Amino acid sequence: MVPLNHYLVLSGLLFAIGTAGVFLRRNLITVLLSIEIMLNAVNLTFVAVGRYLNTVDGQIITFFVMTVAAAEAAVGLALVIALFRHRETLNPDAFTSLKW
Amino acid sequence: MLLLIPLLPFLGFVINASLGRRMSKSLSGGVACLAMIAAFAVSVAAVMRMLGDSSGAVQQDVYTWIASGRLNIPFSLRVDHLSAVMILVVTGIGSLIHIYSTGYMHDETDGEYARYFSYLNLFGSFMLVLVLGANFPVMFVGWEGVGLCSYLLIGFWFRKKSAADAGKKAFIVNRIGDFGFVLGMLLIFATFGTLDFQQVAAAADTRAIEPAMGVMTIATLLLFLGAAGKSAQIPLYVWLPDAMEGPTPVSALIHAATMVTAGVYMIGRNAVLFSHAPTTLAVVAAIGVATALMAGTIGLVQNDIKRVLAYSTVSQLGYMFLAMGVGAYAAGIFHLYTHAFFKALLFLGSGAVIHALAGEQDLRNMGGLKKYVPVTYWTFLIGALAIAGVPLLSGFFSKDEILFRTYTSSNPSAKLLWTVGAITSLLTATYMFRLVFLAFHGERRHDVPVETSHGAPAADPHDPSSHPEEEEPAAHRAGAHASTSLGTGGHGDRHGDVHVHDAPPSMAIPLIVLAIGSVVAGYVGVPHALGGSNRIESFLEPSFEVSESARRTETLAAQAAPPREPEGVRAVSAQREPQGSESGEHASSPELTLMLISSGIAIAGIGIAMYFWRWNRPAADDMARRLHGAYNLLLHKYYVDEVYDSAIVQPIKLISTGGLWKGVDAGLIDGAVNGIGEAIRAGSGILRRLQTGSMRTYAASLFLGVVLILGWYLFRS
Numbered sequence: 001m002v003p004l005n006h007y008l009v010l011s012g013l014l015f016a017i018g019t020a021g022v023f024l025r026r027n028l029i030t031v032l033l034s035i036e037i038m039l040n041a042v043n044l045t046f047v048a049v050g051r052y053l054n055t056v057d058g059q060i061i062t063f064f065v066m067t068v069a070a071a072e073a074a075v076g077l078a079l080v081i082a083l084f085r086h087r088e089t090l091n092p093d094a095f096t097s098l099k100w
Numbered sequence: 101m102l103l104l105i106p107l108l109p110f111l112g113f114v115i116n117a118s119l120g121r122r123m124s125k126s127l128s129g130g131v132a133c134l135a136m137i138a139a140f141a142v143s144v145a146a147v148m149r150m151l152g153d154s155s156g157a158v159q160q161d162v163y164t165w166i167a168s169g170r171l172n173i174p175f176s177l178r179v180d181h182l183s184a185v186m187i188l189v190v191t192g193i194g195s196l197i198h199i200y201s202t203g204y205m206h207d208e209t210d211g212e213y214a215r216y217f218s219y220l221n222l223f224g225s226f227m228l229v230l231v232l233g234a235n236f237p238v239m240f241v242g243w244e245g246v247g248l249c250s251y252l253l254i255g256f257w258f259r260k261k262s263a264a265d266a267g268k269k270a271f272i273v274n275r276i277g278d279f280g281f282v283l284g285m286l287l288i289f290a291t292f293g294t295l296d297f298q299q300v301a302a303a304a305d306t307r308a309i310e311p312a313m314g315v316m317t318i319a320t321l322l323l324f325l326g327a328a329g330k331s332a333q334i335p336l337y338v339w340l341p342d343a344m345e346g347p348t349p350v351s352a353l354i355h356a357a358t359m360v361t362a363g364v365y366m367i368g369r370n371a372v373l374f375s376h377a378p379t380t381l382a383v384v385a386a387i388g389v390a391t392a393l394m395a396g397t398i399g400l401v402q403n404d405i406k407r408v409l410a411y412s413t414v415s416q417l418g419y420m421f422l423a424m425g426v427g428a429y430a431a432g433i434f435h436l437y438t439h440a441f442f443k444a445l446l447f448l449g450s451g452a453v454i455h456a457l458a459g460e461q462d463l464r465n466m467g468g469l470k471k472y473v474p475v476t477y478w479t480f481l482i483g484a485l486a487i488a489g490v491p492l493l494s495g496f497f498s499k500d501e502i503l504f505r506t507y508t509s510s511n512p513s514a515k516l517l518w519t520v521g522a523i524t525s526l527l528t529a530t531y532m533f534r535l536v537f538l539a540f541h542g543e544r545r546h547d548v549p550v551e552t553s554h555g556a557p558a559a560d561p562h563d564p565s566s567h568p569e570e571e572e573p574a575a576h577r578a579g580a581h582a583s584t585s586l587g588t589g590g591h592g593d594r595h596g597d598v599h600v601h602d603a604p605p606s607m608a609i610p611l612i613v614l615a616i617g618s619v620v621a622g623y624v625g626v627p628h629a630l631g632g633s634n635r636i637e638s639f640l641e642p643s644f645e646v647s648e649s650a651r652r653t654e655t656l657a658a659q660a661a662p663p664r665e666p667e668g669v670r671a672v673s674a675q676r677e678p679q680g681s682e683s684g685e686h687a688s689s690p691e692l693t694l695m696l697i698s699s700g701i702a703i704a705g706i707g708i709a710m711y712f713w714r715w716n717r718p719a720a721d722d723m724a725r726r727l728h729g730a731y732n733l734l735l736h737k738y739y740v741d742e743v744y745d746s747a748i749v750q751p752i753k754l755i756s757t758g759g760l761w762k763g764v765d766a767g768l769i770d771g772a773v774n775g776i777g778e779a780i781r782a783g784s785g786i787l788r789r790l791q792t793g794s795m796r797t798y799a800a801s802l803f804l805g806v807v808l809i810l811g812w813y814l815f816r817s
Contacts, residue, residue: 022799092795099793 007048014041028080028090032073039069101146102160102177102232105187108139109224116221120214128210129202132217136198136224140191147184156180156642159234166237173295178234182368182643185433185636186231189440193357194224196610200448201349203606204455216256216347223249227358231365236285236295239366243281243330246359247274253354254346266342273339277329284322288373291315298646301372305646309376320373320380324387327363331417333391338741340414344406348451351406356413356447357440364420364436371429371644385425385511389520392418394738396527400534401724401734404461405450408535412487413443415524419502422521426514428505429644430637434625435498437636441621442486442495445614446532449480452603452611453539463535468544473602477540479615484536486618488529489702494622496699499525501627501637504694522701529705537713629691 014037021034043062050058080090087094112135120128150158157180165175179187198220205216223246230242247270255267289295292303310317327333332340343355354360367374367384374381392415399411416439423432454461456473470477486493489500503525507518603611624639626632712720724731733739792798 019803023796023803095795096793099791 004048004052007044011041011044011048014038014044026091026093028083028092029077031092032076032080035076036069036073039065101142101149102158102179103162104142105139105146105177105191105232106225106228108142109135109221109228111135112221113218113225116214116218120218121211123210123214125202125206125210125213128214128217129198132221133195133198133202135221136191136195139224139228140188140195143187143191146179147188150179150181150184170293171289171295173235173237175238176234176296177229177232177238178297179232180643181640182365182433183231185437185640186365187228189437190224190227190231190358193440193444193614194227194353196613197349197353197357197444197448200352200451200607200610201347203604204349204451205347216253219249219252219256220350220353223253223354223359227362230362235297236288236300239369240281240285243326243362243366244278246354246362247271247278247330250274250343250354250359253350254343256346256350260345263345266339266345270339270343273336274329277326277336279326280322280324280329281326284319284326287315287319287322291319297369300370301646304373304376307376309378312379314377316373317377317379320370320377321383323366323370324363324380324384327366327421328387329363330366331360331363331421332414333363333417333421334387334394337391337395337414338744341407341410341737344404344410348406348447348454351410352444352447352451355410356443360413360417361420361436361440364417364424364432367421367424368429368433368644372646374424375427375644381425381427382511383425385422385506385517388418388421388423388425389517389524390418391415392422392524393520393527396524396531398734398737399531400527401731403463405453405463405466405535405539406447406461408463408531409443409446409450412446412528412531415528416443416487419499419521419524422506422517423502426506426509426511426517428502428509430640431498431501431505433640434636435502438486438494438498438618438621441614441617442483442493445479445483445611445618446487448607448611448614449476449483452476452607453480455607456600456602463538465545466539467542468540469600470540472600473540475602475608475611479611480540481536482615483618484532486622488532488706489525489698490529490706491695491699491702492622494618494620496702497622497625497627500695500698501625501634503698504627504691507690507694522698525698526701526705526708529702530709533706533709534713537709541714542717627691627695629695 018034018036018038018041021037022031025031025034043065046058046062046065048058050056083095084090112132115131116123116128123131146158150156157178159176159178162175162177164172166173198217201216201220205213208216226242226245226249228242230239230246233239233242251267251271254270255264257263258267285295288300292300294300294303304316307316325336329336340355340360344351346355374384395411395414395418399408399415402408402411416435420432420435420439423429423435452473453466453469453476456469456476457466460466482493486495489496503518503521506514506521508514509517511517602608623632625634625636627634712723736742
């Protein structure tokens with residue numbers, strides 16, 4: 001049996017990687033991918049803790065997260081395409097006009 | 101029935117105010133006169149009923165006006181002997197002045213004419229509420245109402261700036277007095293728990309006379325402030341001379357015969373209360389006599405015919421207050437009553453002169469009018485003789501009564517008061533006859549300003565409407581201008597100088613009636629010393645005492661209370677004795693002596709006037725030159741207006757502009773409002789920089805927030 005701590009460390013690493021990706025990458029698609037990584041890091045935590053506690057709650061909520069992630073990916077990609085058509089770039093720093 | 105008395109003129113007001121524009125002059129004037137005459141008829145009937153009633157008073161509670169806890173104020177009207185005199189004076193002389201006005205105001209347009217009469221009727225209505233009110237609040241309604249009408253009528257020709265200003269001045273000065281009146285009223289309610297005149301008198305009667313200061317003294321002093329405002333006494337008299345900007349009949353009705361006597365009436369109404377505050381009485385007497393003297397001296401040098409009469413009114417009102425102040429309430433009311441006749445007559449006479457001269461008010465431009473306006477001249481002369489106190493005319497009896505009562509009063513400085521009063525009497529005779537001689541005698545001086553270019557010779561002097569209105573547009577304009585700016589017929593201009601005309605019948609009849617009144621009105625008060633019975637005093641006396649019914653209820657109430665009362669009652673009756681019984685058995689020789697002295701004074705005054713302004717005109721100018729300083733002081737009315745202006749008006753303006761406007765309003769209030777706005781704007785200016793639009797920054801702050809919250813939960817223990 002792999003102990004719980006390993007899962008948690010792995011999921012923490014994945015989450016950190018995803019966060020770093022969101023902050024550091026200059027491509028919107030990569031940012032979206034990074035968000036997926038963060039979500040999956042959380043999923044991993046849910047499943048691991050569920051197994052540790054001998055319940056299925058963690059797995060159930062994981063399905064919800066995956067559903068939301070799919071929807072998010074669909075909307076996000078649609079937005080990215082629209083933005084690209086508009087500005088011919090995918091650099092998130094180019095889209096700062098939505099302010100006072 | 102009593103309600104009908106004020107209601108009839110009010111009805112006239114409603115008709116003229118709502119339909120006046122569409123009514124002809126004769127209709128709107130007729131409605132107004134009819135309303136007033138009907139009110140007079142009802143008043144006579146009411147007084148008859150009152151005299152037949154054994155209780156000596158008729159009261160009508162119309163409805164409960166205010167009921168709140170301890171405070172219960174019915175809208176009650178009450179006729180007793182005092183208010184009987186007043187309503188007869190108000191409606192009687194009011195009717196005559198209404199009739200006179202139909203002639204005097206004939207050159208106004210239909211709408212203005214109706215507006216004038218609607219105000220006049222409204223005034224009559226409020227004045228009757230004032231005198232009929234059976235408690236302070238009802239009286240106060242009338243009090244404020246007549247103030248309003250006074251304002252409206254002074255500023256009747258509101259397109260003329262001085263008239264509008266004079267109206268405002270009257271209104272504002274009266275506000276100061278009304279402030280005192282309201283405070284006094286509240287203090288009385290707080291002290292006695294009632295505002296009904298009868299109950300207040302009964303309650304005051306149970307108290308001891310206040311030696312120096314006390315709650316009744318303060319209350320009466322506050323009431324007197326109100327009276328001083330309304331009745332034009334020092335220090336609030338300044339509005340009355342300016343009030344002459346109004347039409348002359350208004351000056352006669354409001355600013356001579358009725359409204360300005362409201363203060364005197366109010367003190368008479370509360371005679372019991374005032375009798376319990378000797379300090380107040382001393383103040384009233386001193387202010388009255390000071391006002392009488394001051395106004396008399398100013399009247400001596402004024403050149404505007406109406407201003408002379410205005411100062412004369414102030415002076416006579418001072419006499420009335422002197423009478424009130426020495427406790428001779430009946431004498432004061434008697435003088436009020438005779439004064440209403442002869443002063444209304446004098447004002448209407450001066451109005452006729454002004455009318456005849458097409459708006460000329462300056463005495464220096466009159467002269468020699470005697471043969472052109474005989475009716476006006478003779479009636480005016482009777483009025484002047486009456487006010488001067490020439491024996492056997494009305495003013496003689498009433499003024500003499502006041503001076504006699506002053507002389508024999510218990511006031512410590514009675515002799516001084518009498519002396520000043522006598523000097524004022526001399527001044528009165530002098531300035532009145534100065535007026536007569538300057539206006540009616542001597543050579544004509546009014547030719548110069550009169551326009552003679554076209555001199556329409558065929559004009560009938562008795563019918564102003566027959567003048568060639570359309571023939572000469574320029575003259576017509578000038579005439580119309582004169583009628584709006586000077587307030588009298590512009591048609592005089594078009595007469596040419598030969599057509600100075602006497603009063604038309606609508607104006608002459610009131611003059612004649614008032615002249616007769618000025619002669620005979622005094623005979624209700626022939627003093628005992630002359631073998632008369634002084635009926636008016638015994639008639640009025642019950643009104644200045646606690647009525648029997650009120651006293652009964654009060655003693656019933658007081659029996660439960662600690663019996664401090666008998667002492668007070670005895671003190672009161674001791675105080676009252678000199679007024680009540682004195683006239684009967686007082687040795688008549690000093691009265692006769694005083695009477696001779698004042699007759700002598702009156703004749704001396706006339707003689708002085710005759711010397712200076714009839715026989716030896718240069719002597720008057722010479723005197724004015726030699727007493728240059730005093731003359732200027734008087735001509736500028738002791739510079740009181742200037743002093744008030746610099747001592748009160750300018751500082752208030754300064755405080756208002758510099759302090760309240762620019763400091764408090766613009767600085768503090770606007771500053772606070774704008775400051776809050778500015779602070780929020782500045783704060784937002786900083787805060788809005790947080791909204792960068794950069795997705796990454798948002799994500800970072802979100803992340804930071806999550807970390808902080810989680811960190812707080814993890815490390816808080």
